[in-house]
Amino acid sequence: MSREKLVLIGNGMAGMRTLEELLKLDEADKYEISVFGAEPHPNYNRILLSPVLAGEKTVDEIILNSREWYQENGITLYTGDKVVEIDRVRRQIKTQSGMAVDYDRLLIATGSDPFIIPVPGSELQGVIGFRDIADVKAMLQASQSYHKAVVIGGGLLGLEAANGLKKQGMDVTVVHLMDRLMERQLDHPAAAMLKRSLEADGLEFLMEAQTAGILGQERVTGVKFADGSQIETDLVVMAVGIRPNMALAQQAGLYCERGIVVNDTMQTYDPRIYAVGECVQHRGTCYGLVAPLFEQAKVCANHLAQLGYGRYEGSVTSTKLKVTGIDLFSAGNFEGGDGTEDIVFQDPAGGVYKKIVLRDNKVEGAVLYGDTMDGAWYFQLMRNGNDVSDIREHLIFGESHLGDSGHGGQNKAASMSDEAQVCDCNGVCKGDIVKAITSKGLFTVDDVKLHTKAAASCGSCTGLVEQILASTLGGDYSAPEHKPLCRCTDHTHDEVRAAIREQRLTSMQAVREALDWRSQDGCHVCRPALNYYLISTWPLEARDDPQSRFINERVHGNIQKDGTYSVIPRIFGGTTTPDHLRAIADATEKFNVGEVRITGGERINMLGVKKEDLPAIWEFLTTRGFVSGHAYGKALRTAKSCVGSTWCRFGTQDSTQMAIDLEKMTWGSWMPHKFKMAASGCPRNCAEATIKDFGVVGIDSGWEIHIGGNGGVKVRATDLLCRVETREEVLDYCAAFIQLYREEAHYLERTAPWVERVGLSYVKARILEDTENRQALIERFKISQQAAQVDPWAQRAKGEQAHEFKPLKIIA
């Protein structure tokens, strides 16, 4: 079959990202691909032109796809040859050098042109824009032979140009029409602070100055302003805005307004012609930052691959300024206005200013100056539309003030030295990550994980890695708005769960078909998640799929580094008997257990058991009255307790019995992540109930119920849910809370991050205030427990899944 011809006009960031996405989908071989670029270079990272100008990077360092890359991927690249005509009738493009190339599908990604103010003299030598490598080279050259530079435009681009020229040793004056810098991103106080620190670095400013003409004969010698004043200069950089580059599209008769108009599938009015990037106008908006363009690229690739389900629905953007030493972040509506409230933090001496704009308790915008550590977090809250009333008081102090005393506190990514270790699991330093990001052109946390292994294990450094990405890439980086469940799909966890529920999908195959999974079997990330979603949504209908479970859950033990297993029987509420202790002692001797340990969860661990011996040790233990402790599972783990009122002189309640009752009710339940409980007999809280997923503390009048705590990687103290009087109420709230978590959290999301994501008020509304819903949740939990409370060990001791435990054959 002859392949269709795909032609890309514009070898820039958006167009090439589309091709990369197409390659990722493994669908690029549908097409014979040719790429035309007006510039003489392979695709490079335009964003990093600023650091190149400032002398912090070289041109070679910012190349994204080398010529070899195009070759390896079978893409024909023509550089330095501009496309001058699109003939839609013949389906052909023509280039400056006279080439004519046919297309079946065409992708226009011509970016934009810097706007040159049409004043007399603007065509003189030494008057340039700031857009491409040629401009940067011209500026670098000018800095060798001349001294004075004027940058017209005090926006993002202008300031980066001014900073670069200053670093190259020129005397730079920034001319700005408005009374404050970066007026589209900053409010007055932030803009004033920015101006002050740039002035301290030696830049000069002419504010509220309207350019009237450029002076000079052949080369520029000065700039004249509307008020008649003049200033001498050898170089003028115009950075007053960009114009979508749509001449080609207009000439071809494609409908254009401010940009080439496209629909949600990135098609122009001619369905064979797609367009992405700064040249397009989507739902009335033209974008000038890469994050939205990358989202467009992804959707466009999806349609070029003929998968046909991606939709681009517009983006919310945030900005950072890439001037070394200046931390600045801005997003959304930062000015506020009618119906909004501002939370402001101002420390002029410390050089810090933060403003968060709220509307109806949701973040609508933010400006940060001097301390932008939490920019990504505010941005996330803003895009998710989270209700922040629960955390309002702490909001301005940032994410690390939400009760975290663990790793999350170590934060200032930008100020960390290159040798500082970021990922403590895999020993990855900041320098390694920065190098991988710049040399391999990485844009996402997932890419960084793959290439460096940072954040690939316990994940506690993910936030830090995200910050390093942000500070390395500048405004280019933004966490994806919709995180797909895994690489096999574009659907999010929530979308998948909703489809399973609403379309009554009861098998993995059905889910993958209904939601157009890209791979037939799924992968090690989505399979366990889907399996959980199915069995938790349809406990009586869906069948558990052992092949989709992580090995620990498949064989009901924890795999150890040497391939042996550990066995932890359940010891309800941490309370045991001589008989049970004797049984464990006998088992350790009989099965040559390598080591016996008291665990951190009030139970006993037998380590170093060979896989073949598992069914026999379980048979031994189950006949002596034990059930599995699920110490290996995303499941109900332990219910720790203290001695309580039975013995303790301070005890107000029988916490031991409470823990036993809680564990008896809940054991066997599969969860999105592990789930731990504890019951303490008095507020001295010896069972550490306030760092558990569900904890109860005995008080004189009854019990306090706590939820959403976490020890481990990132410590989080619980939130108080309510106080109750009776044991039955505790059990009810426990069942309702667990079921809400089981039904709504994402797979591998523990209760602590889940409660933070949805908000305590939400959880309260669902299980405290809404009695009917609470009852319904309890009911559903009980139904699900009917299927779950069968001891997996007893079943396997009886021979179930026997193939797991025996070698197929032994060859001497």
Place this chain on the structure above:
Amino acid sequence: MTENWIEVGGLEDIPQLGSRIVQTSQGDIAIFRNSADEVFALRNRCPHKGGPLSEGIVSGRRVTCPLHNWVMEMESGSAVAPDVGCTPVYPVKVEGDSLFLSLQPSNDC
């Protein structure tokens, strides 16, 4: 190259998307069966830190090591980029209902 085929069992002894091991004097060999009933045999040691690949999750022609999630191509025995490493691959075939294995690795790893 002539292989010395040894019968090791039947296809049905291995669950789809699962694996069983054959113990040999050269160490364990994991035999995998995927959803298309293709079979693959790899030395049961992950090139990373020796994890038992037989315990991993199988999808398509790949298996994910249970210890630290390296993904291995079962056909070539190579780790999926950006991880680098390989593990010996053994010839294995299905004839009728029976599975035959050769102990002579087919890649140099």
